[in-house]
Amino acid sequence: xxxxxxxxxxxxxxxxxxxxxxxxxxxxxxxxxxxxxxxxxxxxxxxxxxxxxxxxxxxxxxxxxxxxxxxxxxxxxxxxxxxxxxxxxxxxxxxxx
Amino acid sequence: xxxxxxxxxxxxxxxxxxxxxxxxxxxxxxxxxxxxxxxxxxxxxxxxxxxxxxxxxxxxxxxxxxxxxxxxxxxxxxxxxxxxxxxxxxxxxxxxxxxxxxxxxxxxxxxxxxxxxxxxxxxxxxxxxxxxxxxxxxxxxxxxxxxxxxxxxxxxxxxxxxxxxxxxxxxxxxxxxxxxxxxxxxxxxxxxxxxxxxxxxxxxxxxxxxxxxxxxxxxxxxxxxxxxxxxxxxxxxxxxxxxxxxxxxxxxxxxxxxxxxxxxxxxxxxxxxxxxxxxxxxxxxxxxxxxxxxxxxxxxxxxxxxxxxxxxxxx
Numbered sequence: 001x002x003x004x005x006x007x008x009x010x011x012x013x014x015x016x017x018x019x020x021x022x023x024x025x026x027x028x029x030x031x032x033x034x035x036x037x038x039x040x041x042x043x044x045x046x047x048x049x050x051x052x053x054x055x056x057x058x059x060x061x062x063x064x065x066x067x068x069x070x071x072x073x074x075x076x077x078x079x080x081x082x083x084x085x086x087x088x089x090x091x092x093x094x095x096x097x
Numbered sequence: 098x099x100x101x102x103x104x105x106x107x108x109x110x111x112x113x114x115x116x117x118x119x120x121x122x123x124x125x126x127x128x129x130x131x132x133x134x135x136x137x138x139x140x141x142x143x144x145x146x147x148x149x150x151x152x153x154x155x156x157x158x159x160x161x162x163x164x165x166x167x168x169x170x171x172x173x174x175x176x177x178x179x180x181x182x183x184x185x186x187x188x189x190x191x192x193x194x195x196x197x198x199x200x201x202x203x204x205x206x207x208x209x210x211x212x213x214x215x216x217x218x219x220x221x222x223x224x225x226x227x228x229x230x231x232x233x234x235x236x237x238x239x240x241x242x243x244x245x246x247x248x249x250x251x252x253x254x255x256x257x258x259x260x261x262x263x264x265x266x267x268x269x270x271x272x273x274x275x276x277x278x279x280x281x282x283x284x285x286x287x288x289x290x291x292x293x294x295x296x297x298x299x300x301x302x303x304x305x306x307x308x309x310x311x312x313x314x315x316x317x318x319x320x321x322x323x324x325x326x327x328x329x330x331x332x333x334x335x336x337x338x339x340x341x342x343x344x345x346x347x348x349x350x351x352x353x354x355x356x357x358x359x360x361x362x363x364x365x366x367x368x369x370x371x372x373x374x375x376x377x378x379x380x381x382x383x384x385x386x387x388x389x390x391x392x393x394x395x396x397x398x399x400x401x402x403x404x405x406x407x408x409x410x411x412x
Contacts, residue, residue, distance in 0.1 A: 074297075077290075077293070077294070081286060081289075081290045088286070
């Protein structure tokens, strides 16, 4: 059982790290602000979510697990809103093509 | 072991790298962005040193609030930035500044590397006497019992900073509302976030304050969170900051200091000297001071970010 849990942690955290890596590459390589934002939200939402899911079996207490999930939800909320605000600012400051 | 070493080494490299970049970069805005990242990385470094209290404060103040303050300052200075860059100092002056800064850094390095090993510490004394305070968090015990005078003076410094900001008020607007009027879409995204986040943020802030007696946390981190929630509702246009002439506002600004000083003077007859707590009541008294300070810190930090009054009382 503990072997399966460890395997789950390794798989989920690795997948999360992959999304962070992909998001970072996208942030550095994509041509304009909107696509870069798109890349960044993948790292925030999926990457952090998978890392949190992977760590859940090792938290040890229900409160700790709930706190971890709350951290993820707060980051989801902040990330989604911040990228919307940045995108709106970009759209306003650029003349329509 | 080696993994931890790799993590620490890369953290140190990142911190030194971003610090250098922040100094070298010419524009104000990227420098501020770099400084905020620097604050967050420094918070990680504190976590690695097992100083979670310092990490929380660094993340809230260094990574968050100072960044907002500096961005507002940069926006204000934007019109003068080109002129400031035109009068670039001569090579001799720059050499002198570089030598001075490098000399100071070298001096700090010599002092820190020259500390005896193990470094002098008061940790055993704190651990020995902590039971008297009834607190479980050694940092809170030091801040509010053993070195209470330092914490008291820190709170006073914050109010002085706000007075310095308020002195920038044009005469016509003295006593008016601080900051610009934020007119945002009442059904827009910011207004949505401004309604959704503050209830959650206030709960988290009170949790951070309450847990500070026994675990990392406390009034400063909680006050910063409260200030952030207040600022969010202001920027979202959901409420206007009150005019700075309001008596209740000024009362809230000094509440923490007044309660602290009052309890400090009460220590004279009750426990023998200034800022001493009667032994059986130490923890409740410390909680009262912390709660009052949290409110004052939140209001002071919020008003620091909002800035000096820019509108007359009516508008």
